[in-house]
Amino acid sequence: MAHQWSVQDDIVALYLCLYGEGDIGTLESSGEARGMGRGSMRMRVQNFQSLIDGSGLDHAAKQSVEVYRRHKNTPREELRRLALE
Numbered sequence: 001m002a003h004q005w006s007v008q009d010d011i012v013a014l015y016l017c018l019y020g021e022g023d024i025g026t027l028e029s030s031g032e033a034r035g036m037g038r039g040s041m042r043m044r045v046q047n048f049q050s051l052i053d054g055s056g057l058d059h060a061a062k063q064s065v066e067v068y069r070r071h072k073n074t075p076r077e078e079l080r081r082l083a084l085e
Contacts, residue, residue, distance in 0.1 A: 003036040005044070008085065010067040013041060015083040017048035019076060024083050 003009075012030050021027060031041030044064065049056030051068045060068075071079055 003034075003040060005061065005063060007063065007067060008082075009034050009036075010044065010061075010064050011071065011079070012083045013044040013064070014048050014067055014071055015079050016041070017045045017052070018079070024080060 015024060016027060016030060027041045027045060028038060043057060046056035047060040047064055048068060050058045051060055
């Protein structure tokens with residue numbers, strides 16, 4: 001069964017896109033902790049990169065677009081807290 005992306009999953013992917021790995025875990029560990037396949041988190045991060053500057057994977061999900069719009073200017077520490085909830 002395919003993973004059903006939650007808003008929380010997208011917040012984690014956005015944080016990883018904006019601030020990289022290490023602070024809240026790696027792409028792989030974050031994805032595995034959320035029950036998704038190995039490349040799923042990496043692809044979602046690339047969707048966010050496309051929203052930011054057009055360089056990632058296009059065709060972001062509506063939910064991802066909304067998460068980006070809502071949180072693109074959220075201060076790092078607040079976004080980190082949300083990602084770790």
